[in-house]
Amino acid sequence: MKKTLLLFGFLATTIFSHAQFLVRGKIEFERKINVHKQFDGDAEWLNELKKHIPQYNITYFDFLFTGDKSLYKPGKENPDNGRDNWGEGPAKENVVYADYSKNTFTSFKKVFEQNFLVEDSLKKIQWKITSDTRKIAGFECRKATAIIMDSVYVFAFYTDEIIVSGGPESFNGLPGMILGVAIPRISTTWFATKVELTEVAETELKKPVKGKKTDLATLQTTLQTSFKEWGKYMQRNIWFIII
Amino acid sequence: MKKFVCSLTILFFAFQFSYSQTTLKGTVIDTSEKKNLSNSVVSILRKTDSVLIAFTRSDGQGKFQITAVKPGTYLLMVTHPTYADFMDDLQLLDSVATDIGQIMLIQKSQLLQEVIIKQQLGAIRFRKDTIEYVADSFKVQANANVEELLKKLPGLTVNKKGEITAQGEKVEKVLVDGEEFFGDDPTIATQNIRADAVDKVQVLDKKSDQAEFTGIDDGKKTKTINLKLKEDKKNGYFGKVSVAGGLKDNYSNEAMINLFKGKRKIAAFGTMSNTGKTGLNWSDQQNYGGNNMNTEMDEGSGMIFFYSGDDFDGGNFNGEGVPKSWAAGGHFSNKWNSDKNNFNGSIRYNKVNVKTGGSTLTQFILPDTLYYNNERRNSFSQKIRNRANGSYELQIDSFSSVKITMNGGMSMSQGINNFFSEALTSTGQPVNRSNRTTTTDGNNNDLNSSLLYKKRFRKKGRTISLNLSQKYTFNDSEGMLNAINEFYTKNSLFLTDTIDQKKVVENRMFSGSSKISYTEPLSKSIFLELNYLLGTNNSASLRRTFEENGSGKYEALIDSLSNEFDYHILTNNGGFNLRVNKKKYNFSVGGNVSGSRFRQTDVIKDTSLTYNYVNLFPRGSFNYTFTQQRRISINYDGNTRQPSIEQIQPVRENSDPLNIRLGNPDLRQEFNHTLRVFFYDYKVFNERNIWVSFYGTKTDNAISSKDFIDTLGRKVYQAINKDGNYNLSLYADYGFKIKKLNLRLSGGINARVSRYNNIVNGIDNVNDNKNIGFRLGASYSKEKKIDISLNSSPTYSETKSSIRKDVVTKYWQFEHNIDLTWQLPKKIEFKTDCEFIQRQRTAVFADNNNVIKWNASIGKKILKNETGLVKFGIYDILNQNIGFSRDITNNYISERRYNTLMRYWLLTFTWNFAKNGKAPTSMFGD
DSSP states (O other): HHHHHHHHHHHIIIIIIOOBBBSEEEEEEEEETTTGGSSSSHHHHHHHHHHHHHHHEEEEEEEEEEEEEEEEEEEEEETTSSOTTTTTOOOOOOOEEEEEETTTTEEEETTTTEEEEEEOOOOOOOOOEEEEEEEETEEEEEOOOOOOOOTTEEEEEEEEOOOSOOOOOOOOSSEEEEEEEEGGGGGGGEEEEEOOOOOGGGOOOOOOOOOOEHHHHHHHHHHHHHTTTTTTTHHHHHHHHHH | OHHHHHHHHHHHHHHOOOOSSSSEEEEEEETTTBBBOOTTTEEEEEEOBBBBEEEEEOOTTEEEEEEEEEEEEEEEEEEEBOOOEEEEEEOOOOOEEEEEEEEEEEEOOOOOOOOOOOOTTTTTTEETTTTEEEESSEEEEOTTHHHHHHHSSSTTTEOOTTOEEETTEOOOOOTTTBBBTTTOTTTHHHHHHOOOEEEEEEEEEEEEEHHHHHHHSSSSSSEEEEHHHHHHOOEEEEEEEEEEETTEEEEEEEEEEEEEETTTTEEEEEEESSSBBBBBBBBHHHHHSOOEEEEEEETTTTTEEEOOOOOTTBBBOOSSSSSEEEEOOOOOOOOEETTTEEEEEEEEEEEEEEEEEEEEEEEEESSOOEEEEEEEEEEEEEEEEEEEEEEEEEEOOEEEEEEEEEEEEEEEEEEEEEEEEEEETTOOOOOEEEEEEEEEEEEEEEEEEEEEEEEEOTTTTTTEEEEEEEEEEOOOEEEEEEEEEEETTTTTEEEEEEEEHHHHHHHHEEEEEEEEEEEEEESSSEEEEEEEEEEEEEEEEEEEEEEOOOSOOOOEEGGGGGGGEEEEEEEEEEEEEEEEOOOEEEEEEEEEEEEEEEEEEEEETTEEEEEEEEEEEEEEEEEEEETTTEEEEEEEEEEEOOOOHHHHOOOOOOSTEEEEEEEETOOOOOEEEEEEEEEEEEEEETTTEEEEEEEEEEEETTTEEEEEEEESOOOOEEEEEOOOOOEEEEEEEEEEEEEETTTEEEEEEEEEEEEEEETTEEEEEEEEEEEEEEEEEEEEEETTTTEEEEEEEEEEEEEETEEEEEEEEEEEEEEEEEEEEEEETEEEEEEEEEEEEEOOOOOOOOOOOOOEEEEEEEEESSGGOOOEEEEEEESTTTOOOOOEEEEEETTTEEEHHHEOOOOOEEEEEEEEEEOOOOOOOBBBBB
């Protein structure tokens, strides 16, 4: 036992003590939407529907980061997703560019037929730090929780081994990289599947430029007024668009 | 790097308050190596709720400095990978820079805790690496929560903080029905789960997500507790009672209930009405009458829902006459063994009495003349129907399933019909007169069953299905035919034909078919489907006509009007379909070939006839998805249609002596081409929609008719082949919403052109039909206040026959609707709708056909939770409703009028009751 501990200690020092804190690299996130949970109620036709469609919709995203900038964008295709993509909906293929030194982000969101380009300062999220930890993609992560948009619970796991304070979509503000996010209310999780130590050139981080320029507050008002008659289903989508 | 950390620090404090700030500084070092630790995260958390207030990282010398924090009491957390976390209380004073000196971190080490397993037989099961506790076996207080239950379970401990330890190891995850996180959110109902809602507590070593995903065990395991919830927590009922009455003698009453215990449902209903309701409406049918929904999944076209309805369905009577009806039914369904077994059964009873009366005015356009035919009729009919349905579905495993369905029905019908018709020349001279009375008394019985087996294979897209089905019907009827037909020439009676006969008819049919379908993926996006069907159909038809034998009994058989035939049909049908699925588009091509052998045996004459024919069914489709809300689809179908045996060799009968059918042994099959194009575009933000659809058919060798109308006004007709028949229609709809005004505007166009070729009294005739309709609509809605909609649709029709170019039928018809729903204070709702129909008079139809149909009702919700409703409504306030239809086919133009429901009022009381549940909303709302 002593031997292993020793060995472990040795490995740890070699890996981490020699400034192996990541500042650039590439993270692959797997977004998993529980499609069945999106259907409320116990009507017979819903049960029938659930029988025929896969429970999860899985999509991959790439997160590239260099020092104080990052880009989150759709990644590799999932061949299991058929043409009838039940998890699909508004803002499901977002591109988010963040500049941590300027405290700003630019996000491209396709909401039905309308493309938006959201430019705003990084979200201020009141994170509660917990003592729970969990290993994600080989990194020890600490759990933090927050409530966003007044009532939506968010569970995040961050690692202090990556210095950039970013995360999937526009989640940020923890002392390290967020490698896992779960939002029960929209039945969706984002988990890193791999972290690559590749050199990422700044030029690869292309800021999105397409879309109707707006900021978060305006977008939220637009959505709320446009979709107020749509009820519960749309509320879920609005949360999805705003995160 | 230093620079970067610096900028981070600045960044995260930029938004802190600038007044009365303090500074905290210090150094992070390693205890054992006594070296400064760079890149350690130093976080300041709010003491009360651990909210992150500020953080920074230590620099190359392990030094850190945090400014711009309000004075107060905090928690200081310092972390570094591979080191144990440092946590301490922190007091920051106003305008004093706090230096907390050295923070020492200790390298991580963990003590393995002692493993204790206590066992209790029966209540605990071990399967593989899972320990399962049956929750009910452990006594907890009523209303206890899950935490208290866990404390009772041997091998589990829960400390003051709520942390759970299982067999000495800390439990990392708590799942609810296998789901992580979804039990964590206090806003989700599964939080605060009561102990008695838990069926089993499973303690397992969950493999890492990666291992589960790849199937390769990477040896990483976390202690996990899964709370499996009980399924049968939901017991209760819901139902509805509605009583409605109106003077003089109108009523419409219904009662229904659904009792459920978990997945088991028992429902019953009864209705009685003489105001047009003949059973449950669509959504009540789903909740109380038994589920008759079927679904199919198709990679190409997505999900298909279909409702296998029968004539019990449909709540409102749309037909002719005034019905009086009674209906009742019961339904039982259950699912068990994790929904792998599913049983559904229902029985239904329905009795409908209908009195109808009406008249039909027809114009016959002939090459040299015109005829008019006036018909008046009245009838009474009674139908009593009983039906039982049952289905059982078994999910054998995750790849295969079997479904067995059976249904049978027994019905009795009685009717009496009186007809009077007269044919007149264009100058009003009588041609013929007919006075006819028929009575029938019949029974219809049927029994059907089917078995469907479906299997998916491990290879994605490979499936096989087998469907066996059987159908048996047995119908018999007895009736009388009494008729007096008078024929005139030159205004004087020329011939009188009297019929007084008894008819006995018996039909039996047995058919069976088996169909097998197989799908093979040729690549990720190309699929080949193959199908084959073998079917047989045996039927026997017996028709006997008797006349009075002189002693008052109808026992003398009329040979010429009696017959007995046996039919035997054997069908082989095979085909393929090649489907290509891409992200943006999909298309398919394929077709079926069917060969049939048809044999008709005349039992009395002992002769038989055999026909062999081949039918072709080519098809193709193409769908393109521009975006999620903009799509186009194009479909082509071709099919051959065989002449019916009646058209080739009719059975002689005389129930309508003014219409005589002749056979045509040379009749050939026809071939139909059908093209459908559909385009839709929807913008969600301003709710703008565009729908365009086109439908076209062209028939080669169409089975058309050759009519001969003799000078006695009798029609002799025969089926023949004719080329050049077509039917084209276009539909387009555009609508958008003006958000600011809550106003939705829409408009549409509906156009149709068709041509039909036939032969009239020896002359080739081309009938051309044109129809064009417009629609304009506006609707305004203010949530929970008012809904108004207006619709206006003018339609123009024009019909020409080449044999009489001078006789053109053209007219306009206008329909306007107004609908209003108004929510008044005190839970009162006012509803009214009005329909104006203006039909332009034509040369032939000079009667006034304009109708204003106006309905209104006022209702008030009463009782606790608005479960009661009192409503007063008047239907057809102006008493103007008429049953009316105008029909233009070939060279006949007719207008039908019939009696229908007119003004009545009803006072209704409805009570909805429920315990632990409510009627689920149907797919399309109520």
